[in-house]
Amino acid sequence: MRGLRKVVLGAALVIAAVVGAGGSAGAVGPEGEADLSHHGHVSLWDGKVGVWLVSQNHGPSDLRQATVRLAFSERMAGGQELPPACLWSSDRVVSCRTGELLAAGGAGELDLDLWTAGFPDEMTVEITTAWRDGVADRNPGNDRHRVLVLATGDPYVF
Numbered sequence: 001m002r003g004l005r006k007v008v009l010g011a012a013l014v015i016a017a018v019v020g021a022g023g024s025a026g027a028v029g030p031e032g033e034a035d036l037s038h039h040g041h042v043s044l045w046d047g048k049v050g051v052w053l054v055s056q057n058h059g060p061s062d063l064r065q066a067t068v069r070l071a072f073s074e075r076m077a078g079g080q081e082l083p084p085a086c087l088w089s090s091d092r093v094v095s096c097r098t099g100e101l102l103a104a105g106g107a108g109e110l111d112l113d114l115w116t117a118g119f120p121d122e123m124t125v126e127i128t129t130a131w132r133d134g135v136a137d138r139n140p141g142n143d144r145h146r147v148l149v150l151a152t153g154d155p156y157v158f
Helices: 002-020
Strands: 036-045 048-057 067-072 086-088 093-097 106-115 122-131 144-150
Touching: 036 122, 036 144, 048 067, 048 122, 093 106
Parallel strands: none
Antiparallel strands: 036 048, 048 106, 067 093, 067 122, 086 093, 122 144
């Protein structure tokens, strides 16, 4: 059953990405403008990566759904379970739905605890919005981050 749920979620994220990119998979979401941001911290220690992320919509339009993409410079160990709103896009990329983000402060929270395939001394994590339900974002700088994380266990804030 979990496998079927991941397949359905994966198909929904792919369709959402195509629609959000202007593809012909269906109608684009509501017109409007949102200011989506992602902030949090990443830690790396003994081959374990912890990501804590808050996605917020600073408005002016509500956002029914968005997808945040986390790309790691190191491969992750196989067979790891992700939260229900997330799926593996590859062995280095996780994509997660944010849920509804209301204008002027709607927030969604994500916690990930993952294992790397090895024991890197450092890694880079790129956080980006992959899709935002057809809503424009004229301030994309606060939803794109690249974080260098050293294997010290310290939280690297973005």
